[in-house]
Amino acid sequence: MYTAQDCMELLGEIRSLSIATVDEAGSPQVRIIDTLYYKGNLYFVTARGKEFYHQLIANSNIGIVGMTKDWRMIRINATIKPAPREYVDIIFDHFKGINDVYPGDKRRILDAFCVQSGYGELFDLGDTPIYRKSFAFGGACAKEKGFLITKDCISCGTCAQSCPQDCIEEGTPYKIHQHNCLHCGLCREVCPAGAVSIL
Secondary structure (H helix, E strand, O other): OOOHHHHHHHHHHHOEEEEEEEOOOOOEEEEEEEOEEEOOEEEEEEEOOOHHHHHHHHOOEEEEEEEOOOOEEEEEEEEEEEOOOHHHHHHHHHOOOHHHHOOHHHHHHEEEEEEEEEEEEEEEOOOOOOEEEEEEEOOOOOOOOOEEEOOOOOOOOHHHHHOOOOOEEOOOOOEEOHHHOOOOOHHHHHOOOOOEEEO
């Protein structure tokens, strides 16, 4: 249904995204950062004096999350790389308001970064049942998460009766429709045979 490019374009449409880094003590740090989806990549800028900048230079791994107005959440784990200087001007051309924050040549304190590769998930809470999709970009591998009903299933139906999204199909063994699973783990907790494992 959604491709990796669709998901990255959605992040670009959201524009103001939460970007997580870690500080020198290993503690998480999160900021709201304006991003630009341009020619197939996600870009952002920050000033060289900011802690955010120094954290990006020290560790190129970041987390990004955003949610659309219609409850589609996209989150990614990604690596970033410095972008050519021209991308500072490209971002300023797209977001006119930033010119008030860094007027004229004062933008020279800013550097641009490109989200290079990573993996993530689209989680659509606006649909019934919910819909989720793993994806990867830039040569990374998608990481599947959730639960799996194993051959130890006794086909009692307890998991299906308990599932909040009714996404477990009867069978031998029963089967979880992964694209509609909340990953809540209730099926695993209630299974009398211990037949539900973590992917």
